[in-house]
Amino acid sequence: MNNEEIWQATLAQIQLNISPANFATWFKNTGITEQNDGKATISITNSFAKEWIQNKYGKTILKILHDLNPQIKEIEYQVGKMEAKILRRSTTVFPAEGQLGLQEFQNQKEANINSKYTFDSFVIGPFNELAHAAGWAVSQNPGKVYNPLFVYGRVGLGKTHLLQAIGNEIVTNLSLKKVQYIPSERFTSGLISAIRKKDGIESFKAKYRNVDVLIFDDIQFLSGKEKTQEEFFHIFNHLYENNKQIVLSSDRPPKAISALAERLRSRFEGGMIADISYPDYETRLAILKTKCQERKLNFSDDILDYIASNIEKNVRELEGALLRLLAHQNLTQQVVDVGIAKSLLQKLVLAPKKLITPKAVIKAVADFYDLKEKDVLSSSRRQEVVKPRQIAMYLLREELKNSYPFIGQKFGGRDHTTAIYAYEKMSKEIKKNSNTAEEIGLIRQQVFSA
Ligand code: ADP
Ligand code: MG
Secondary structure (H helix, E strand, O other): OOHHHHHHHHHHHHHHHOOHHHHHHHHOOOEEEEEEOOEEEEEEOOHHHHHHHHHHHHHHHHHHHHHHOOOOOEEEEEEOHHHHHHHHHOOOOOOOOOOOOOHHHHHHHHHOOOOOOOOOOOOOOOOOHHHHHHHHHHHHOOOOOOOOEEEEEOOOOOHHHHHHHHHHHHHHHOOOOOEEEEEHHHHHHHHHHHHHOOOHHHHHHHHHHOOOEEEEEOHHHHOOOHHHHHHHHHHHHHHHHOOOEEEEEEOOOHHHOOOOOHHHHHHHHOOEEEEEOOOOHHHHHHHHHHHHHHOOOOOOHHHHHHHHHHOOOOHHHHHHHHHHHHHHHHHHOOOOOHHHHHHHHHHHHHOOOOOOOHHHHHHHHHHHOOOOHHHHHOOOOOHHHHHHHHHHHHHHHHOOOOOHHHHHHHOOOOOHHHHHHHHHHHHHHHHHOHHHHHHHHHHHHHHHOO
């Protein structure tokens, strides 16, 4: 096999084992440049990705390559041309001396950053290590490694904490860099009030165009706000073209944000996309212990175990549980034991799990493809609705175990054979076509991971 073929075959295998976000992030623009004397040389776009791939996937890659070509016994990793190009474009501007003084504090205030959200207090586990590593790299080299950095994950899983940690790190170590943190809703309301003032809009734009690092939290709230997206797009481009760092967060990947201008979406996808998923038990326990340490709390191990075993999908709720116990302890001046803890936390723990309805699935499919629910349910044969409809049918069967007659009924009173056909077609399609598989994965994530 030539370099291209063997690398494609390797990627195909790697892809099976990692999330689409990871795959796109780390393996984009990689390749084999040489196979010589039992050594394959792999080229990777920058040194950060090189290190990551080497550490995380090095063994796997060697094994796959060796299986494909038994002569290969060793791998050399090389940074490809990309880095040189990116590095050359960037410039550092040093302002006049004597301006520093209280700069750091001042910077933090102006940057709109809370000093408690730091990397030190951010617990790393398998669920967030990608986002953490990328965020850390960006904080060490803003504007140079990954631009934009797009972090996504469900609510309460640490996006804001991570974004602010990046800001804090830069403000502290690179005090000459001007950082601005802004939640997207504040950006929107700021823009609206700027429009009303004379020259307001010019100074509004200038404020964001003058930063070195723009941290924009919860970008999903720009969905459907065309005017705000338009202004944001211009600011984004200006910063990007000047090698200024942009960091974004969202509760879903760019692809799944409905009513987002295509040009913004493709800008976001052009950078680094890192997901935060759910913490595993060990990490949940580690987070609880860290929070206890921070607040000098002393809860027994069985209490922490109880919390970590029962609150699985939200770090904020883990913290909330501790605070609940603390409040009780302060009030009663009694040490909380596991029995008390259980009864205090019952409400939190037993909160009803969201019931997923066919309607929710259909809505998610419609949102994902920018269609109306009634289009998905209709019997139209337009190409752009046929596939989404089949996907919706597939998900109702696969995930909700709805019967074929029910599904047929639901979609314009059709026969059960239509539902069977759609289900089988999509089952095959997922195996054949990685785009479809990815799309379905994203929709699934949207519906089921709330
Ligand atoms: P999001 O912005 O994703 O909704 P936040 O960043 O606001 O979530 O996090 C919610 C709370 O959980 C915050 O108090 C934050 O400090 C804490 N938290 C989240 N992830 C971590 C983590 N990995 N380590 C320590 N604390 C965390
Ligand atoms: Mg947040």
